[in-house]
Amino acid sequence: MKSLNTALCLGLLPVTAALMLAGCTVGPDYHGAPQAAPLAAKAGVFNRAPPGTVSTAPVAAAWWLALNDPQLNALIDTALKNSPDLHAAEARVREARAGLTEKQREELPKSSATAGYLRTRSPDLTSLEGGSSSSSSGGGPIGFYLAGFDATWEIDIFGGTRRAIEAASAEADASQADLADAHVQLAAEVAQAYVGLRDQQQRVTIGHESADLESRILTLTEQRRARGVASDLDVERIRSQVENTQASIIPLDAQVAESLDELAVLTGREPGALDSELAAPKALPTLPATVAVGDPARLLRQRPDIRAAERRLASQNAQIGEHVADWFPKVTLFGDLSFSASDPGHLLRKSNYTWLGAPYLQWNILDFGRNQASVNQAKAGRDEAEAKYESTVLGALKDADVALSRYGHERQNDVSLREVESSATHAAVLTEQRYRAGTTTALDWLDTERTRYSAEQNRIQSDAQLINDYVALQKSLGLGWETPE
Numbered sequence: 001m002k003s004l005n006t007a008l009c010l011g012l013l014p015v016t017a018a019l020m021l022a023g024c025t026v027g028p029d030y031h032g033a034p035q036a037a038p039l040a041a042k043a044g045v046f047n048r049a050p051p052g053t054v055s056t057a058p059v060a061a062a063w064w065l066a067l068n069d070p071q072l073n074a075l076i077d078t079a080l081k082n083s084p085d086l087h088a089a090e091a092r093v094r095e096a097r098a099g100l101t102e103k104q105r106e107e108l109p110k111s112s113a114t115a116g117y118l119r120t121r122s123p124d125l126t127s128l129e130g131g132s133s134s135s136s137s138g139g140g141p142i143g144f145y146l147a148g149f150d151a152t153w154e155i156d157i158f159g160g161t162r163r164a165i166e167a168a169s170a171e172a173d174a175s176q177a178d179l180a181d182a183h184v185q186l187a188a189e190v191a192q193a194y195v196g197l198r199d200q201q202q203r204v205t206i207g208h209e210s211a212d213l214e215s216r217i218l219t220l221t222e223q224r225r226a227r228g229v230a231s232d233l234d235v236e237r238i239r240s241q242v243e244n245t246q247a248s249i250i251p252l253d254a255q256v257a258e259s260l261d262e263l264a265v266l267t268g269r270e271p272g273a274l275d276s277e278l279a280a281p282k283a284l285p286t287l288p289a290t291v292a293v294g295d296p297a298r299l300l301r302q303r304p305d306i307r308a309a310e311r312r313l314a315s316q317n318a319q320i321g322e323h324v325a326d327w328f329p330k331v332t333l334f335g336d337l338s339f340s341a342s343d344p345g346h347l348l349r350k351s352n353y354t355w356l357g358a359p360y361l362q363w364n365i366l367d368f369g370r371n372q373a374s375v376n377q378a379k380a381g382r383d384e385a386e387a388k389y390e391s392t393v394l395g396a397l398k399d400a401d402v403a404l405s406r407y408g409h410e411r412q413n414d415v416s417l418r419e420v421e422s423s424a425t426h427a428a429v430l431t432e433q434r435y436r437a438g439t440t441t442a443l444d445w446l447d448t449e450r451t452r453y454s455a456e457q458n459r460i461q462s463d464a465q466l467i468n469d470y471v472a473l474q475k476s477l478g479l480g481w482e483t484p485e
Contacts, residue, residue, distance in 0.1 A: 025159025026328070027321015030166075033310045034386060036393035040296035048401040049293065050408025057292040059302075061481065063474040064191055067285035067467070071278070072194050075267055079190045080183060082268025089175075089182040096175035100168040106161050109153035109333075118144040145347050148338030155333065160325025163318045170315035177308035180481035184304060187480035190266050191471045194285075197259035199464035200252050201281035203457055207249040210453040214242045214446065221442040230442065238446055245453070284463050287470055293404065293477060296397060303396050303478030309389040316382040323374040329363035399476035407469040414466050417459045424448070424455035 035041065045056060060066065064076055080086065121141045156162055218238045224230035260278060261271035300306060336356040341347045364371070431448040434440040474480065 024157065025162055025321060026324045027159070027163055028317060030314045030317045033313055033389050036390040037296070037300070037397055040397050041300060043296050046293065046296060046400055046404055048405040048408070050404060050411070052290075053408060053411055054291045054293045054404065056295050059292045059294045059298070059477060059479055061479050063479050064187065066288045066291075067191075067470075069194075069285040071282070072191060072285055075194060075263060076187050076190050078267045079186055083186055083266065084268060086179070086182055086186060089179040093172070093175045093179050096168075096172040100165070100172045103161070103165045103168040106164070107156060109151045111149065111151040114146070114148045114150075114338075116146040118146070120144070142342060144340065144342055145344050146338065146340050147347060148336065150334070150336040152335075153333045155331045157331060158325040158328040160322050163321035163325065167315040167318035167322060170311045170318060174308045174311035174315065177304045177311060180304035181308065181478075183481035184475060184478055186266065188471050188475040190263065192468050193259055193262045193266060195464050195467045195471070197256065197263065197278060198282055198284045199460060200255045200259060202284070202460050204249055204252045204256065205281050206453065206456055206460070207245060207252065210449065211242060211245040211249070213449060214238065214245055217442055217446055217449070218242055224442070234441070234443060238442060241446060241450065284460075285467055287467060291407070291470065291473065293400075293473065296400070299396060299400055299477055300393060304481060305478070306389075306392055306396055309385070309392040313382070313385040313389050316378065316385040320375060320378040320382060323371065323378050326364070326371045326374065329361050331359060331361050334358050334360060396476070396478070400473075403469065403473040403476040407466070407473050410462065410466045410469050414459070414462045417455070417462045421452070421455040421459045424452040428452040 064072055119141055154161075218235070221230050221235050221238050225232065225235055260274055263278065264271050264273045267274070294302075334357070337353065338355075339347050339353045341349070341352045346352060428445075428448040428451070431440060431445045435442060435445040
């Protein structure tokens with residue numbers, strides 16, 4: 001009995017040592033991403049923020065509500081619910097979460113159960129030897145029943161499994177940030193496609209109005225030619241202008257159809273599904289007087305692509321420890337309990353079971369540098385992720401500065417184009433009055449109308465570009481997925 005106790009104690013030594021070492025986690029601990037833009041993190045304003053048009057007030061996530069266009073709001077809401085691209089991103093999040101759960105379960109014991117039934121018949125040895133004894137060693141078929149249960153548990157002594165869980169958790173967080181970034185991109189794409197549609201529809205409307213006016217001028221000029229006041233050259237020049245204006249409408253109609261199909265696909269519907277809903281021309285959305293943009297520090301916290309890059313850096317850092325743990329021994333506990341009997345009613349009797357319990361150690365000492373290569377590969381992956389994080393931060397700051405600069409300059413350009421349009425409209429009205437009074441020619445009137453038409457087209461395009469710059473600014477701030485902290 002004493003020797004049995006001694007054997008048991010010696011057998012439990014590896015287990016005791018393993019449990020004492022449990023909690024030791026090899027590899028570098030993650031202490032956060034490097035400071036990629038220290039000046040921006042401390043700055044209170046963006047470098048390119050135009051004065052008077054933006055503020056450092058906290059930003060609103062649903063930025064499109066500030067444009068006061070219910071139809072745009074409905075389109076974006078529909079896209080965020082129905083977009084196949086978002087559904088794919090959501091599926092990737094679920095996939096990453098399932099991968100994390102799988103890694104977490106690796107810390108727990110693995111078990112399995114078996115059951116079986118064997119039926120066999122042994123030969124009659126007496127008959128084979130030619131004997132005539134009434135007793136025979138052979139007999140009829142024999143049934144044999146088996147049932148068993150076994151379990152294994154690898155003790156995570158050096159933290160390889162914990163590092164794998166850490167890496168999987170960071171990857172799951174990165175997938176969640178990717179989903180948020182997909183929201184940002186989709187909301188911006190819908191808004192820009194909608195603004196493009198309204199811009200094209202307005203320019204088509206103006207083109208038809210201009211062509212109608214030019215047609216009336218052509219009719220008046222033909223009447224004057226009949227009276228001998230205008231020449232054939234005057235008539236042909238005006239007719240040429242009418243045809244040019246009508247021809248310019250054709251590509252705009254094609255762009256309208258393209259925008260309608262783009263919006264349908266972005267909202268998860270078939271091309272043409274929105275034709276009846278959006279076919280009627282409508283004014284462009286209205287911009288707010290000032291735009292809240294926050295500050296660079298808030299931008300670095302709220303942009304989903306920055307958070308995704310930071311989480312992937314954390315995952316790569318954890319993978320180093322996962323591979324470092326392969327250098328060290330692994331201790332696994334194994335247990336088995338089985339029952340066997342020829343009668344199923346006797347299967348669970350005490351005399352018919354066997355059990356086995358054993359700890360065993362596995363240590364890949366001589367691997368010829370394979371583990372070191374894996375560690376070096378993981379370190380290189382960590383360095384790459386760190387460089388990508390720094391690039392993402394700098395790119396985000398550049399996006400915000402460029403968007404702010406474009407928005408400010410386009411706003412100034414829009415003001416100038418409105419003044420040009422006002423002057424051109426006034427000149428066209430005065431020239432029409434002089435034409436009807438007989439003090440100027442139809443060509444002079446047509447020329448001022450052409451100038452007015454061009455000025456109005458340029459102003460509408462500038463209005464649309466200004467709204468698109470506003471959308472690009474919101475996109476650069478990483479908005480459109482949730483209320484930022």
